[in-house]
């Protein structure tokens with residue numbers, strides 16, 4: 001059955017482009033075409049997808065309230081916001097953020113983790129990050145009415161990671177679409193399970209994805 005998927009480009013508020021990677025590309029500029037390609041792949045899988053790459057609001061908090069309201073009006077079943085990390089030049093790895101009290105969002109984040117392990121087995125996993133009020137990304141994760149995750153595939157401050165993922169945008173889009181489709185399929189009641197996605201609900205819970213640690217990367 002067709003589901004409604006909200007794909008949000010992080011830092012879509014006027015004047016906020018986010019971090020800039022070592023190629024000089026901002027988070028917003030990197031993620032906008034990636035969001036659109038991910039949407040195409042999900043539409044090919046017969047889902048209804050909306051991409052947001054411009055947010056209203058004069059500051060971070062009002063923009064987060066605005067996008068949460070848009071996602072609610074759209075009646076999305078699931079929402080993600082695309083980013084990349086930035087810290088020191090050697091920081092590396094992918095991580096996925098979810099609201100700490102939301103089990104379905106934690107499972108969504110774990111589906112991204114599982115998909116990245118499959119698509120990018122050579123890259124480092126930093127695990128899932130359970131986000132509480134006041135942590136980075138907390139407003140998006142807390143205010144969305146549906147399961148939600150923030151995607152941090154790599155560190156734009158790392159020359160090698162920037163080059164690796166810049167050359168693999170299509171694989172990134174496929175990893176994102178695969179994760180969302182896996183999660184949606186695992187969300188189905190057991191008596192309607194899709195034989196093409198048998199046991200996906202189990203594979204979306206890799207033990208190694210569970211990490212209690214938080215980090216300060218932005």
Ligand SMILES: [Zn+2]
Nearest residue numbers: 010018083084
């Ligand atoms: Zn960001």
